[in-house]
Structure formats: structure tokens, C-alpha cells
Amino acid sequence: MDKNENNGKIKFIPEPTLRRLPVYYQYLKKLHNEKRIEFISATQIGNDLNIIPIQVKKDIAITEITGKPKLGYNVRELIKRIEDFLGWNNVTDAFLVGVGNLGSALLSYNGFKEYGLNIIAGFDDDESKVGKEIGKKMVFHVNKLPDMIQRMGIKIGILTVPAPYAQEIADIMVKAGIRAIWNFTHVKLNVPKNVIIQHENLAASLVVLSKKLEILLKSDE
Amino acid sequence: MDKNENNGKIKFIPEPTLRRLPVYYQYLKKLHNEKRIEFISATQIGNDLNIIPIQVKKDIAITEITGKPKLGYNVRELIKRIEDFLGWNNVTDAFLVGVGNLGSALLSYNGFKEYGLNIIAGFDDDESKVGKEIGKKMVFHVNKLPDMIQRMGIKIGILTVPAPYAQEIADIMVKAGIRAIWNFTHVKLNVPKNVIIQHENLAASLVVLSKKLEILLKSDE
DNA sequence: TAGATTGTTAATCGATTAACAATC
DNA sequence: TAGATTGTTAATCGATTAACAATC
Structure with missing residues (x-):
């Protein structure tokens, strides 16, 4: 056991x-x-x-x-x-969608493997990015996404697209079999109950930082 | 009041x-x-x-x-x-150090202004980046950092440098007058008590995501 | 009036912190 | 042995949730 x-x-x-x-x-x-x-x-x-x-x-x-x-x-x-x-001894594969600055940063960062996550490819709809490698990870056209999720049995999707596309891509991910979405957009995603959303909300962190700073600066006076 | x-x-x-x-x-x-x-x-x-x-x-x-x-x-x-x-009606200025992929993503993202944060410039030690503009924000050489923090009275620093430089840059920031550091590295920073660290720890989020997914997938069986 | 919703006080729940015997 | 530290049970604290009178 x-x-x-x-x-x-x-x-x-x-x-x-x-x-x-x-x-x-x-x-x-x-x-x-x-x-x-x-x-x-x-x-x-x-x-x-x-x-x-x-x-x-x-x-x-x-x-x-x-x-x-x-x-x-x-x-x-x-x-x-x-x-x-x-569970860091067996690595889980993931796809990333949205190869902008943030997406590229995450693709290039090799440290996730240490934490059991292997981002195996990126997806984008920008033809100038498709076919390139970023951090040794291939970038595919986003229209290949559903098929590849299904074929490879990928369960984790990383979402770094511009806000207006977030829900649309999330829907595609879920339909193809993704069960957990790491959401770096500030969009509140609607997904079925059997899908996990981990929302990386920078605004929330920023609020905490600012409030603490406000209190700190006040205490200086 | x-x-x-x-x-x-x-x-x-x-x-x-x-x-x-x-x-x-x-x-x-x-x-x-x-x-x-x-x-x-x-x-x-x-x-x-x-x-x-x-x-x-x-x-x-x-x-x-x-x-x-x-x-x-x-x-x-x-x-x-x-x-x-x-406190989102009066915007606070901030400097960002480390203009890699992640740093560029944060510099280009204009949404922070809505949340009371204005990143006014980036800093890097890479001469090929110095003098350029990213997301309409100038990139300066990092050796200008202490002087500019002091002169402009900047209180918030955003840290997106490679791990080995994190503590060093944090020290410079603190010495020059920064009172709050938004830390995107995975380095545990040592700073005086009167400085706030907001640590954006992706490994922590990832762990939460993975554990939830593990439980979810187990419940499928 | 009837019913939904606010505003506020009280109960519950869960994480943090304390206490202390067991142990090397 | 003395003392620091573990392992575990109990107390505290704070956030969440419930309850309910007031109100439009």
C-alpha cells in the first residue's frame, strides 16, 4: 500500500x-x-x-x-x-497554450521537472511561432491541440493565452480530456466539476503586497 | 479620517x-x-x-x-x-530587475496599472537589452539601479533575475530604499524585518494542483 | 403583505500554537 | 546524567459558515 x-x-x-x-x-x-x-x-x-x-x-x-x-x-x-x-519521482506531462512572453518563460524554465511536471510542448495560433523550438520544446499550431491531448493522454494544461481566448481554449482542453488547468490569465474559467482549475492570480498577490506595504509605511511615521 | x-x-x-x-x-x-x-x-x-x-x-x-x-x-x-x-486610485511606481522572458512578460503587461502598480522601468546587466524598450518601458543597466531607486523614491521592486543573482539584487534594492519586493525567483531572500517579501512560489501552486489532480484521478476509478 | 436580501451576532471548523511525556 | 528534540495530544485562534432580526 x-x-x-x-x-x-x-x-x-x-x-x-x-x-x-x-x-x-x-x-x-x-x-x-x-x-x-x-x-x-x-x-x-x-x-x-x-x-x-x-x-x-x-x-x-x-x-x-x-x-x-x-x-x-x-x-x-x-x-x-x-x-x-x-509524487515528484514520476513526472507528469503537460501542454502549454499561448507562447507569448509568459508562455515562453514557462516553456524555457526547466525547473518544473524537479517538481514532477514536464511541459512537453507549446501551442499557439501565430504561424511565425509554429514549428520553432522554445527551451527545447516544439511549438505546434493550436489546431493540433485536441488531437494531441487525446492521443498522448495529457491531463494537465497550462493556459497563458490573452484573456479573450482563455475560455475558448479551456473548453477545447476539457473536451479533449484535460483534467487540470493551470490558469495564468485573469479570466474566471467555467469548467465541469471534474476539472481542476489552479488560478495563478497575480492581482491577488499584488493586493496583499500593497496592503502590507501600506501598513509598513504607515508604521514608519 | x-x-x-x-x-x-x-x-x-x-x-x-x-x-x-x-x-x-x-x-x-x-x-x-x-x-x-x-x-x-x-x-x-x-x-x-x-x-x-x-x-x-x-x-x-x-x-x-x-x-x-x-x-x-x-x-x-x-x-x-x-x-x-x-488604494487603486493612486498608483504606486515600481522597478523590475531581470528582463528575461518572465521579466518581459511583466513589463509588457499593462494590466497592473489597474491594480495600482506602475512598473516604470526594467533593469538588466545584458548590454544587448540595455537602452531598448519593452512594453514602452525603458531598460537600464542594473548598475543604475541604486541611484535611480534613491532619486525617485521607489518603494516596490520586482525581482525576475536568475536564482544566483536574487539575493545580491535584493540587497542592492534594500540598501537603496526599497521596502517591498515581489519575488518571482525560487530563492528564499534574507532581508531586514522592515522590508516585505511577497514570494510568488510556482512550485507551491504546482504542488497543490498535482495533489488535487491525484485525488481527482483516483476518484475516477 | 410576502419574500428576498442585508447586516450582524453566534456557532462551527480547521489550522496554528502550546504543552509535555518519551527518547536518544 | 542533563538537555535538546521528537511525537502526540490538547488549547487557542481566526476564518468560515450558520442563524436570524431588520428592512425594502
Whole structure:
């Protein structure tokens, strides 16, 4: 039986924990490469990342690793556990639609593979882009999209098209079999309930940043 | 006295509410432009955005708008209230450092102005980029950065450089007077306590997406 | 008037934080 | 042994959700 299942049912994980795990992972990787430390305590991780140690402990506990009192966790093992837990050992393929600046940035970024995502191709309706390679990924004409999704059984679509095309492309994706859309547009997509939308909303982040800055600058006075 | 203050102290706003406000805003804008509806109820907003109406009501209440029982809120006024509340009427200037694909995408995107952010220039150390314009924004050599931050009193820096330069540039920014950094790298930045970091962590989003997809696909079986 | 919706107070739920025995 | 740290249960805190009187 798989580690994070009980009778085939996946244990529920709080989203905040899920979001912190990659942060620990990046930290641990760096630690392992640069310092070759064998053990690390939750206290130490917490200090370095400005997260309270109890929370680090709770988050780590989810991987079901066993630590050593007084010493902490084996770094190598902890890295492995997080990889296993997040399913980063088997990479999932994805298509990206909309090869503008942002789309190109995501296509060229090779780091996603480390996080279990392999963007295997880009799609665009601009003939001047079709046939080219960006970050070693081929760009196809968007009219090939449905067929290729179906044939290759792709489940994840990345949406970086201009806003007016977002819903249209999402519809095509869903119809062809995509089950999760990483949405970088600011369009609220309508999709069936059995499709996941992960909306990367920069406006939302910006609002949080601005409000914090407002409070900060006010406190300077 | 300003609307969101009490004796000069800014009311605390839950971050989730802060992140939902721009979503309502985008929805309302579209509604107003396309359908010219005068009143909208929390129920209706909730239905359209898949958020439960009570939450919409609570979020909206923070703008201190007064709605009309049976009718709802005046769309025009609600839009205005959200703009006021989020400080979107006076735009804040920002510099962007790292004019690669991602940096170019952000520079070219004109939508941030609507959310109170004006990226006025880009910086890079690549001479082939310096002096050019991207999205009507000049690209300067990064060695001009500290001076220009200081002279223009810029408070927000956007960081889109390759990982190895992230901390170095952040240090320069902070030393010159930047008080908030929008961090698009996957580097955990060390900055003084009186500087805000907003970390756009795509790995974290990706993890959430993958886990949800995993659960979804499992439930198909 | 009847009914939908607001505004506000109370209940619930879930994540964070605290406490503490067990352990190396 | 003494002390730091784990693992786990309990307490706290804050956001979400429910309930309901007031109102148009």
C-alpha cells in the first residue's frame, strides 16, 4: 500500500502544509549540496526559514518520517520523503497554450521537472511561432491541440493565452480530456466539476503586497 | 479620517478576504461593462463565482458599503468602494530587475496599472537589452539601479533575475530604499524585518494542483 | 403583505500554537 | 546524567459558515 493512502483513500492534507513542503524541500536541497550536513532539526529549519519550529514539525510529520530526538531528521531521507509524498519521482506531462512572453518563460524554465511536471510542448495560433523550438520544446499550431491531448493522454494544461481566448481554449482542453488547468490569465474559467482549475492570480498577490506595504509605511511615521 | 482607519491605525484585514476582493472586482467590472446591471446581490455574485454568498457578504462588508435589502449592492458604487479600499486610485511606481522572458512578460503587461502598480522601468546587466524598450518601458543597466531607486523614491521592486543573482539584487534594492519586493525567483531572500517579501512560489501552486489532480484521478476509478 | 436580501451576532471548523511525556 | 528534540495530544485562534432580526 502506498504511503499516503488508507484503503486506497488519500489522506487529506491542509493546503498551507502542501504549499510549505516545497519550501522545506528547496531549503534542504541547498543544505545538502552546500554543507553536507547529515541531520537537521525542526528548530533549525524554522530558524532559517522564519517558520515556528512546531509548525515545521507538524508539516514534516505528514511524510511519516521518523526523526531522532536530540538530532533531528536525516537530511537525505527527509528530501526523499518529501519527493515521495509529493509524487515528484514520476513526472507528469503537460501542454502549454499561448507562447507569448509568459508562455515562453514557462516553456524555457526547466525547473518544473524537479517538481514532477514536464511541459512537453507549446501551442499557439501565430504561424511565425509554429514549428520553432522554445527551451527545447516544439511549438505546434493550436489546431493540433485536441488531437494531441487525446492521443498522448495529457491531463494537465497550462493556459497563458490573452484573456479573450482563455475560455475558448479551456473548453477545447476539457473536451479533449484535460483534467487540470493551470490558469495564468485573469479570466474566471467555467469548467465541469471534474476539472481542476489552479488560478495563478497575480492581482491577488499584488493586493496583499500593497496592503502590507501600506501598513509598513504607515508604521514608519 | 480615511475609510479604513481608526485613529490612524489600519484595520486588520484577513488575507483570504484581501485575495478575493480583486476577484469580485474583475467580475463586477465585466458585469458593468457587458450587461449594465445596476444592482447585484451577494447571492448572485456567489453563484457566478462559486463562492458561498455569506462569504461574499462578509468580504464586501469590509468596504463598508451599504446594500439595499431585496436588491443588493449598487454595482457602480461597489466597484468604486473596492478601488478605494485597495488604494487603486493612486498608483504606486515600481522597478523590475531581470528582463528575461518572465521579466518581459511583466513589463509588457499593462494590466497592473489597474491594480495600482506602475512598473516604470526594467533593469538588466545584458548590454544587448540595455537602452531598448519593452512594453514602452525603458531598460537600464542594473548598475543604475541604486541611484535611480534613491532619486525617485521607489518603494516596490520586482525581482525576475536568475536564482544566483536574487539575493545580491535584493540587497542592492534594500540598501537603496526599497521596502517591498515581489519575488518571482525560487530563492528564499534574507532581508531586514522592515522590508516585505511577497514570494510568488510556482512550485507551491504546482504542488497543490498535482495533489488535487491525484485525488481527482483516483476518484475516477 | 410576502419574500428576498442585508447586516450582524453566534456557532462551527480547521489550522496554528502550546504543552509535555518519551527518547536518544 | 542533563538537555535538546521528537511525537502526540490538547488549547487557542481566526476564518468560515450558520442563524436570524431588520428592512425594502
